[in-house]
Amino acid sequence: MGFSQALSGLNAAATNLDVIGNNIANSQTVGFKAGRTLFADVFAGAQAGLGTKVAAVMQTFNSGTLENTGRNLDVAISGNGFFRLIQNGEAVYSRNGQFNLDASGYIVNAQGARLTGYSEGVIGSDPEPIFISTGGLQATATTQVNATLNLDSATDAIDRGTVAFDPADDATYSYTSNITIYDSQGNAHPTTLYFSKVADNSWEVNMSRGGELATNTGSITFDVNGVLDTVTNLDSFQFSPGGGVADLDLALDLDGTTQFGNDFELTAATQDGYAAGSLVGIVIDDRGNVVANYANAQTRVLSTITIANFTNPEGLEPIGDNVWVESPASGQPIENSPGVGLAGTVSSGVVENSNVDLTRELVNLIIAQRNYQANAQTIKVQDEVLQSAVNLR
Structure with missing residues (x-):
């Protein structure tokens, strides 16, 4: 029967x-x-x-539908791939991007598995659990000042044979521009750039900090079209702030500066120093970079999320808690950063629904x-x- x-x-x-x-x-x-x-x-x-x-x-x-959550640490993958996590010492893979920071500073899922990435954004290195240090960002002294400006070609030249440069006497220079620089302990120092026309198409450049004149005097020249031609001695403006901080040695980059028959105008000014800053937030951008934001307006890429692909995703072995492990049927993981090769892109502030x-x-x-x-x-x-x-x- x-x-x-x-x-x-x-x-x-x-x-x-x-x-x-x-x-x-x-x-x-x-x-x-x-x-x-x-x-x-x-x-x-x-x-x-x-x-x-x-x-x-x-x-x-x-793929499931994407739902906006607004949380900085919620991430969804658009396209192929899985988040790579470490759970109990084993690599596991998931599409659930609901992450948070644990008490130790690691980005983890609800079960405590640690999200992995390429440390400091160095793609191709071995993926490591992403760690967020709660310590502040150390101060960095200024070493480079960049300025782009226009110097009025109609300005009268100053005869350096009879008139010596004096930062306290505005008759001894043509134009000034101010910028703030930082010493090795993050103290701010208001600094002034002085531009003195000394001959046709030729200008003298000086710098002072709080009344201290830099030990260096530079010069720049322009061609007949008012385009910057040569620069001399702009790579070492030195100051001694004292107070236990290191001496400052600044390079001045005036790339893009012109000498046209227009009013003096500063169009851009930047410098590479900054004060110390405490951590104020963490975001994950659309390239999968884990970015730390600091109170001093600085940002740092701490890591880049690893996306893993498999030749046969259906061969992955489910072990619960929304994660899978590789198996002989799935093949070995192909790891990359988001959007590279077969890896899908990521979106922050959203999750992928069932x-x-x-x-x-x-x-x-x-x-x-x-x-x-x-x-x-x-x-x-x-x-x-x-x-x-x-x-x-």
Whole structure:
């Protein structure tokens, strides 16, 4: 009698119901990937077949919809790939980008698995757990000043044979521009640049800090079109602030400066020093960079999130908590930064919802239920036929 076929159908249908029920239960689980049951017949040379079996439960890795959360540490992958995390010393992979900072300063998921990335944005290095130091950013002394300006070509020249430069006497220079520089301990020093026209197309450049005149005097010349031609001695303006800080040695870059028949105008001025600053926030940008923001308006890329791809994602082994581990069927991970090669891009402030289609799953549930009932009916009919045979006289 064919009880075995019907029993195999019941077992397979029950597994299918389990898979569908699991999909429905996780329809609101961030990063969840729906499963589907694959069936295979059991033949083994029997004329009528020996029933069915569950060949595999396969997960579908098509993307879910993205939902805006506004949290800086919520991240979603658009396209292929998985976040790489370290959980109990093992590399695991997930599409759930709901991250936060733990008490030790690591970016972790809800289970405490640590998100990994390329340290300080050095792509190609070994991925490491992303660590956020709560310490402040150390002060850095100014070494480079950049300024772009226009010097009025109609300005009268100053005869240096009779008029010596004196920062206290505005008759000894043509124009000034102010900029703030920083010493090795982050103290701010208001500094003045002096430009003195000493001949046609030729200017003298001086610098002072709080009344202290730099030990160096530079010069610049322009061609007949008013374009900067040569610069001399602009690479070492030195000051001695005292107070236990290192001496300052500044280079001045005037690239783009012109001498046209227009008013004196400073169009850009920057310098590379800054005061110390405390950490005020962490953001993840669209390139996957984990960026620290400091109170001194400085930013630093601490790490770049690692995205892992697999030749056969369906071969990954699920271990729960929205993570998978690699298996022989999946192949080894192909790791890269977001948007490079096969790696998808990332978006900050959003999460990827479950890819479960509830409407489809409810339809599948009805079909699975009918399948289960049909197999149960087969057993009932087989039982009736058996009883008829037993009752023959």
